[in-house]
Structure formats: C-alpha cells, structure tokens
Amino acid sequence: xxxLVVGSVAFDSVETPFGKADDVLGGSGTxxxxxxxxxxxxxxxxxxxxxxxxxxxxxLRSRNIDLTGLTTAPGKTFRWAGxxxxxxxxxxxxxxxxxxxxxxxxxxxxAYLDADYVFLAxxxxxLQLDVLKQVVRPKLVACDTMNFWIEGKRDALxxxxxxxxxxLINEGEVRQLAAEANxxxxxxxxxxxxxxxxxxxxxxxxxxxxTEHGVFSAPxxxxxxxxxxxxxxxxxxxGFMGYLAGVQDMSDAAMRQAIIFGSVMAxxxxxxxxxxxxxxxxxxEIEDRYRKFQLLTRFSGIxx
Amino acid sequence: xxxLVVGSVAFDSVETPFGKADDVLGGSGTxxxxxxxxxxxxxxxxxxxxxxxxxxxxxLRSRNIDLTGLTTAPGKTFRWAGxxxxxxxxxxxxxxxxxxxxxxxxxxxxAYLDADYVFLAxxxxxLQLDVLKQVVRPKLVACDTMNFWIEGKRDALxxxxxxxxxxLINEGEVRQLAAEANxxxxxxxxxxxxxxxxxxxxxxxxxxxxTEHGVFSAPxxxxxxxxxxxxxxxxxxxGFMGYLAGVQDMSDAAMRQAIIFGSVMAxxxxxxxxxxxxxxxxxxEIEDRYRKFQLLTRFSGIxx
Numbered sequence: 386x387x388x389l390v391v392g393s394v395a396f397d398s399v400e401t402p403f404g405k406a407d408d409v410l411g412g413s414g415t416x417x418x419x420x421x422x423x424x425x426x427x428x429x430x431x432x433x434x435x436x437x438x439x440x441x442x443x444x445l446r447s448r449n450i451d452l453t454g455l456t457t458a459p460g461k462t463f464r465w466a467g468x469x470x471x472x473x474x475x476x477x478x479x480x481x482x483x484x485x486x487x488x489x490x491x492x493x494x495x496a497y498l499d500a501d502y503v504f505l506a507x508x509x510x511x512l513q514l515d516v517l518k519q520v521v522r523p524k525l526v527a528c529d530t531m532n533f534w535i536e537g538k539r540d541a542l543x544x545x546x547x548x549x550x551x552x553l554i555n556e557g558e559v560r561q562l563a564a565e566a567n568x569x570x571x572x573x574x575x576x577x578x579x580x581x582x583x584x585x586x587x588x589x590x591x592x593x594x595x596t597e598h599g600v601f602s603a604p605x606x607x608x609x610x611x612x613x614x615x616x617x618x619x620x621x622x623x624g625f626m627g628y629l630a631g632v633q634d635m636s637d638a639a640m641r642q643a644i645i646f647g648s649v650m651a652x653x654x655x656x657x658x659x660x661x662x663x664x665x666x667x668x669x670e671i672e673d674r675y676r677k678f679q680l681l682t683r684f685s686g687i688x689x
Numbered sequence: 690x691x692x693l694v695v696g697s698v699a700f701d702s703v704e705t706p707f708g709k710a711d712d713v714l715g716g717s718g719t720x721x722x723x724x725x726x727x728x729x730x731x732x733x734x735x736x737x738x739x740x741x742x743x744x745x746x747x748x749l750r751s752r753n754i755d756l757t758g759l760t761t762a763p764g765k766t767f768r769w770a771g772x773x774x775x776x777x778x779x780x781x782x783x784x785x786x787x788x789x790x791x792x793x794x795x796x797x798x799x800a801y802l803d804a805d806y807v808f809l810a811x812x813x814x815x816l817q818l819d820v821l822k823q824v825v826r827p828k829l830v831a832c833d834t835m836n837f838w839i840e841g842k843r844d845a846l847x848x849x850x851x852x853x854x855x856x857l858i859n860e861g862e863v864r865q866l867a868a869e870a871n872x873x874x875x876x877x878x879x880x881x882x883x884x885x886x887x888x889x890x891x892x893x894x895x896x897x898x899x900t901e902h903g904v905f906s907a908p909x910x911x912x913x914x915x916x917x918x919x920x921x922x923x924x925x926x927x928g929f930m931g932y933l934a935g936v937q938d939m940s941d942a943a944m945r946q947a948i949i950f951g952s953v954m955a956x957x958x959x960x961x962x963x964x965x966x967x968x969x970x971x972x973x974e975i976e977d978r979y980r981k982f983q984l985l986t987r988f989s990g991i992x993x
Contacts, residue, residue: 566706566775567915590891593911600985602908604908608873679988680903684949684983684986
C-alpha cells in the first residue's frame, strides 16, 4: 500500500558540535519518503529548483520513491541553514531561503488521487488542506506542523486538523497549540480539535502517543553518538506511517509498533549528517534495533 | 528484610504555580523512609531539633518506621525553602537553614549495624562513608548526591562511590560527575567509578538504568496534575530500594521492576504537597498504578 507525502525537498547547511555540512540533501519530504521507503511504496509531491542535482534524484529513485509528483521550477531549491548546541534538542535557524518553495501550490498527479495513506509534512496549513481536498477518501491522514504556523495561521491550522487522523508534533508545539502547560491536559485539548491520535515527539526522551485507548510511552534509543538531529522528526513520521501502510493495520497494537519503528528510524538518522545513514541502512538493522527497543523497555529483565 | 537510611528530616516551605505550603514535613530521609515503608521495614537515621512536633513523629511511627536512630538535638530542625516554575523540573532554592543538621555526625544504633540494605541519602559524601563503615557487610548499598557535592567535595564523593552498588542521580548530575555531555558515555564513566548500577532520574521523562546487562528505560507516569515535585527523587529511591529489600532479589528483572515501583511511588508523591499523598496511599493503589505502567509501555497494544 503506497503513501502520499507532500513536503519540502531542500538543501541544508548544518553545524553541530561534531562537525559541519554545507548544502547537503534535506527537507521534510526527503526525510519522510526515504524513511517510509523501507516499509512501503512512497509517492512524493514536492518542488525543486533548476540547481537540484541528478545525484539526489537518483538516490530517491534508488529507494523506489515515485517522483512523478516532484516538479522542477525555474529558480533555486529551498535552502535552510541551522546550528545545534551540545543539547541537540533545538536547532537555531541561521538562514531560510524559500526560493521555488515560496510559490509551491501542489497539484497531485492523477495517479496519486486515490492514495490511502497521506502525510502532510510541515507546510502552510492552507496548502495541507488544499492537498487533502484533492485526495479521494484516504484511509489515514497524518500531519506535522510547527510554532510558525501555530502562531501565524492558527485558524487555518485548526481547520485543517478537523480532517486529520494523526498529528505528530513536538512537546513544545503541543503546549503552544493547546495553550496549556501540562502535556496530558494539552493532549486532550488537541484531540478535541479533531485528530484521533496525537504523537508527542520529545527528542532524546522519546515519544508519547495519546489515543482513545490511553497513552503509550516510547523511549528514545540511548545513543552514544548523536551527530545531527536534522530530519529526525520527519524520519520518525516516515517509519511510523511506512509501517502502518505496510501492515495495513490501524489497531492500537499496530500504532504502538509503528511508534517504535518511527523511533528506530529516527535513531539511525541522527547518527550521521543529512541522509547519509539512510543510504547504508539495511532492513535487517531496523529489525535488530526494534528488538533492542524491546529489551530496553521490558520489565522482565534480560538476564534470564 | 529491613533498610537502613541516613538522610535529612526537615521543614520545607514550597511554592509552585499551584499553591504554597509553609513549614511542612520534608527531608530526604523522610521521603525515602515513607516510600520504602510500603514494601519493607525501615530504620531511619536522622536528626531533628527541639521544634520538631510529635505529630510528624507519630506519622513516621504509623508507617512502622523504626526511629531508634532519629535523635533530637538542641536547636532547630533543618529548614529548606524553594520554588518551582511551570516546568516543575528544577527547584530554585530560596533559603537553606542547616540548624541541627550542620553538626550531624550519625552514629548508628547497635541494632542497625548488620543492615543488609543501605540508602545513603544526599548528604556530605564523607558522612556517607562514615556511616557505611559502621555497617557490617551490607548486601546492597545505594546512594544519592547533588551538584553541590560533585563540585565541592569531588574527591570524597569519588572515594565513597567505590563502595556503592547503586547510584541514583539526576541526568544533569550524571553529566557533571562524568564531565561528559552524552548521557550514554557519561553513564559508562560513572560505572567505571565503582557503582554496578546507575539510575539516571529524568523527572517527567522517567528514568534510565545502566547496568552490565545494558540499559532499561522507564517512563514517567503521564500526570494531569503535578502539584509539587519536592521529594520525588527520594520517594523514587524509597520505592526502588523498598521493593528490592522486600523481594530480596537483585536480578536484572527485579531491578527493572524496582525502577517501576520507584516511578509509581514518585508519581503519587508529586500529586500533593509534602507527604500528604503518602498519608492516604493504599498498597492496592500502588499495584494498580504498576499495572498502568505496564499498559503504558507494552508494544502489543491494549485493544485486544
């Protein structure tokens, strides 16, 4: 079962305490599709400029990502520059050049219109809704957003959320969206806005999933080397949605396992700059780390 | 099997966004013993001043805590005042009056000398070692410490750690003690100092336990109302040690379950000021919340 994702394909320049990478492949659509491609087929809708090199297109193709929806527009590709301090939890944006992304108004290719699984990456909530309107009866719609839209396009965002099944956002964004400091209370307020499932991403502290069934708490994988957290959230979402689309199951059990697969994918992605770790990743490594997550959390011990 | 704990018994004045409590019962020894008393017998070594009211002594007795080691010295009881902001993760100390605690030099009662389980609460590491030297071949020794001792009495602390099995400290203290920003690397450095087990307390993000068997990640219970985090760490340690002493098992499985019982106890304690929640707590509630922790973390879902 294939997933439709609408998001950005970009050049990132990133500085962390461990090194520096200039004009490397990035963007929410890129991270999401690459991660999801380990589990299912992916249709990517995005725009790049004339400066986007064929090597990146080749990489996406090598992951079997359908690029019918990737258009090239006159001008330059979206560029983002940011830096991280030692805590690695929050990026400082140094520069944003929207370029061709400024006039991004996604028209879905005919073949994408009956998508069952849709991920609306972090773009203008009005565009998210425009895209969603083009899809005929999707089974599962997930979306991301950020403080910029929560502040600047609150009404549009709240309108879009009415049509969304799963919202995946950071803990700070949950608090901001609900205007409530306590995460449990804030989560309830967000669920009242429409989504049946809220996934609260907490970086190195893992994730919480709130549903009608209750709360699921997933750890982050304790890593010795977190090199670059850029794209971790979209990689997480890609593993989550990819797994669900792959197994075609939306039970609470499947959702919990999807959260762990999302966490697994994010834990790999932060080990290297850009999508470098994804390029060498094998499915057997994903299964192995899933088992390590089980050992990490089970109450019954590992010495017996 | 009984536990010996050496720590403070104090008056706390606490301000949180949700209210204010003046001169209420507090102290590391108090929180630890009360929490542990739900699982096993506790022998408390501490000092109070002549102003310590009999109602607090009566409460500790009502929990079957042995107070042979609780001495009354001329002068006033230790007083601490602090406040918390909305994030509730870190207290700002407003006032500390050591009073009788300034000359605390614990001499163990004869009946305590063969203790099997020992908890050295957050006091001067030299005093911790003095106490430990008085005990004849304990089976399990755990201790707490804080930034004040890590900075000010680093050598003494490192010397004490050689004789400790389990160290329970905050994430920031782990980083400070190891002089290492990455928690996984920092944990390994701390294990190299002597303790076989390191419990990293992360407040609302739960706890990590590092041992030779690997890592265990425990969630915090997602609470709608966190009223007062004072004493959460000592209450956690009390549940952890209390459970281990109660079951007399130090396998990895028992240690993991002990971490969850510690988390359960802390989750109750933060629901009200001082030890108010402990006063009404029933063992059945502890078991019930332990089961909720299982549901919170299990991968297999709760809808089947």
